[in-house]
Amino acid sequence: MEEDWIQARETDGSVRDGAWVTELTELMPFSVWPDGTRLIMRRERPHPGAQLSVYSSADLGQAERTLNDRPRKTLDWRKPSERLTELIALTG
Numbered sequence: 001m002e003e004d005w006i007q008a009r010e011t012d013g014s015v016r017d018g019a020w021v022t023e024l025t026e027l028m029p030f031s032v033w034p035d036g037t038r039l040i041m042r043r044e045r046p047h048p049g050a051q052l053s054v055y056s057s058a059d060l061g062q063a064e065r066t067l068n069d070r071p072r073k074t075l076d077w078r079k080p081s082e083r084l085t086e087l088i089a090l091t092g
Helices: 057-068 080-091
Strands: 006-009 015-023 040-044
Antiparallel strands (some): 006 015
């Protein structure tokens, strides 16, 4: 949800312009990771020189889906979307 995002900070504590973070730890299985592992997601606006206008929204969406929804070893070779669906069903 949009209200879960907070502005990202630089290492010196100053606000990082155009960047936000949210924590997703509760949504992921960390049984194979060390205790205390957290999942922090970051989103940022593209840098000013990015030439994204040469791509359609559909092209960018397809690239995003391809990169973000590949099977992962840490999920027993399932896709993140498949595992998220399983976790949501458990809370149901």
